[in-house]
Amino acid sequence: xxxxxxxxxxxxxxxxxxxxxxxxxxxxxxxxxxxxxxxxxxxxxxxxxxxxxxxxxxxxxxxxxxxxxxxxxxxxxxxxxxxxxxxxxxxxxxxxxxxxxxxxxxxxxxxxxxxxxxxxxxxxxxxxxxxxxxxxxxxxxxxxxxxxxxxxxxxxxxxxxxxxxxxxxxxxxxxxxxxxxxxxxxxxxxxxxxxxxxxxxxxxxxxxxxxxxxxxxxxxx
Numbered sequence: 001x002x003x004x005x006x007x008x009x010x011x012x013x014x015x016x017x018x019x020x021x022x023x024x025x026x027x028x029x030x031x032x033x034x035x036x037x038x039x040x041x042x043x044x045x046x047x048x049x050x051x052x053x054x055x056x057x058x059x060x061x062x063x064x065x066x067x068x069x070x071x072x073x074x075x076x077x078x079x080x081x082x083x084x085x086x087x088x089x090x091x092x093x094x095x096x097x098x099x100x101x102x103x104x105x106x107x108x109x110x111x112x113x114x115x116x117x118x119x120x121x122x123x124x125x126x127x128x129x130x131x132x133x134x135x136x137x138x139x140x141x142x143x144x145x146x147x148x149x150x151x152x153x154x155x156x157x158x159x160x161x162x163x164x165x166x167x168x169x170x171x172x173x174x175x176x177x178x179x180x181x182x183x184x185x186x187x188x189x190x191x192x193x194x195x196x197x198x199x200x201x202x203x204x205x206x207x208x209x210x211x212x213x214x215x216x217x218x219x220x221x
Contacts, residue, residue, distance in 0.1 A: 019097055135192050139192075
């Protein structure tokens with residue numbers, strides 16, 4: 001091993017040790033794996049001429065597509081904003097690992113908070129009718145002879161509000177969302193897929209190639 005390689009390895013190990021003390025759910029070895037993958041993604045991004053200090057929106061979203069099976073652009077943009085805690089338009093290494101700790105290993109409580117943040121489009125701590133309509137638009141199969149496909153979405157929103165809006169104020173607060181999901185876990189991704197597609201991650205052929213293969217995922221929720 002060259003002196004530079006040995007130095008890089010020690011630097012990664014030291015960084016992993018520090019980050020693993022601040023992040024839930026990942027061991028030091030797993031954090032090292034995530035640091036190496038982050039550096040690979042950064043090198044790919046910088047080689048394309050986008051030299052920034054973190055993963056930009058385009059590279060982050062392409063990674064969600066290729067590694068985690070998330071392909072709905074309405075959701076992937078929101079996932080990027082949720083990972084980007086400091087709102088500087090890039091996902092830093094620490095934000096990457098912090099985000100993945102919930103994304104891959106989070107408890108139900110952590111995933112409820114994460115999904116609510118993704119769905120709260122304007123950041124006002126509520127999911128409004130308008131936000132629901134925006135997220136659900138185009139998800140229903142158009143029925144024959146249906147003149148206005150948006151009417152079906154509006155009906156669906158009213159059904160959701162009837163089931164999840166416990167305080168009857170016409171929108172979903174975090175408390176509404178939390179209670180509804182804990183009563184029925186399938187409602188966690190009610191407004192769109194924003195968590196990994198485990199069929200992609202756990203596909204045997206894909207996992208052999210994936211740097212995330214050593215990282216088990218928590219699907220018990």
